[in-house]
Amino acid sequence: MNAVWWYTQRITGAALLLLLIAHFWVEHFVSENLLRGDLTYAAIRARIATPAWQAIDIAFLLIALLHGLSGLRSILLDFSRIGRNGARIFTAALIVVGAVWAYWGIEAFRNLR
Amino acid sequence: MNDLLRKYRWQFSGMVAHLIQRITGLLLLVYLFLHVRTVHALAEGPAAFDHAVSTFSNPFFKLLEIALLGAVILHALNGVRITLLDLGLAHNRQRQLFWAWSIGVGAVIFLAGAIPMFLFAVLK
Numbered sequence: 001m002n003a004v005w006w007y008t009q010r011i012t013g014a015a016l017l018l019l020l021i022a023h024f025w026v027e028h029f030v031s032e033n034l035l036r037g038d039l040t041y042a043a044i045r046a047r048i049a050t051p052a053w054q055a056i057d058i059a060f061l062l063i064a065l066l067h068g069l070s071g072l073r074s075i076l077l078d079f080s081r082i083g084r085n086g087a088r089i090f091t092a093a094l095i096v097v098g099a100v101w102a103y104w105g106i107e108a109f110r111n112l113r
Numbered sequence: 114m115n116d117l118l119r120k121y122r123w124q125f126s127g128m129v130a131h132l133i134q135r136i137t138g139l140l141l142l143v144y145l146f147l148h149v150r151t152v153h154a155l156a157e158g159p160a161a162f163d164h165a166v167s168t169f170s171n172p173f174f175k176l177l178e179i180a181l182l183g184a185v186i187l188h189a190l191n192g193v194r195i196t197l198l199d200l201g202l203a204h205n206r207q208r209q210l211f212w213a214w215s216i217g218v219g220a221v222i223f224l225a226g227a228i229p230m231f232l233f234a235v236l237k
Contacts, residue, residue, distance in 0.1 A: 013192045041159035068142040108153040
């Protein structure tokens with residue numbers, strides 16, 4: 001089971017590197033406004049009103065949460081002696097946190113048409 | 114004695130890299146929380162979103178953005194290094210890889226971003 005976590009961390013890490021470079025590019029370099037750092041609603045809406053970009057952004061968030069929270073899990077399991085049951089409870093708690101966090105992020109798109 | 118020193122150095126650099134990865138990882142997770150919190154203002158409309166973003170236009174937050182760039186670069190390059198080592202590639206070069214890649218290449222990319230950010234955003 002730990003091997004699955006280990007592989008997941010490497011694969012999501014590689015995916016995040018590519019997604020982050022793309023994210024950085026589209027949010028800061030593609031237009032004059034964005035180059036000046038004017039991250040206004042109008043500038044951003046033009047991109048994220050399209051379903052394809054929403055899908056990419058949502059995938060980005062989910063992969064980042066998977067990577068970040070499983071990293072947090074590794075840190076806590078390394079530093080604390082919480083035992084097998086403690087680890088299970090902690091993992092379950094992180095899954096709940098991840099689900100709420102993901103919903104919170106996706107919900108940001110609810111009023112875009 | 115020489116072997117012992119070499120082994121110690123190997124562990125030293127690996128341990129530093131490991132620690133950097135975890136500290137920057139935690140910081141990036143905190144940033145992701147703040148980022149989603151800001152982006153969430155999109156749901157409340159243009160005025161709310163532009164207000165939320167305007168918080169970050171002062172020089173203090175611009176400095177934090179430069180620090181964020183540094184954390185991202187360190188975490189990403191060091192993550193690539195760890196993945197290469199895990200795949201059994203370059204494991205006898207892990208120390209050189211840390212200094213030349215994670216720190217050396219990282220510093221070049223960081224300065225390429227940080228200098229313009231400092232000149233055009235912090236000092237603006």
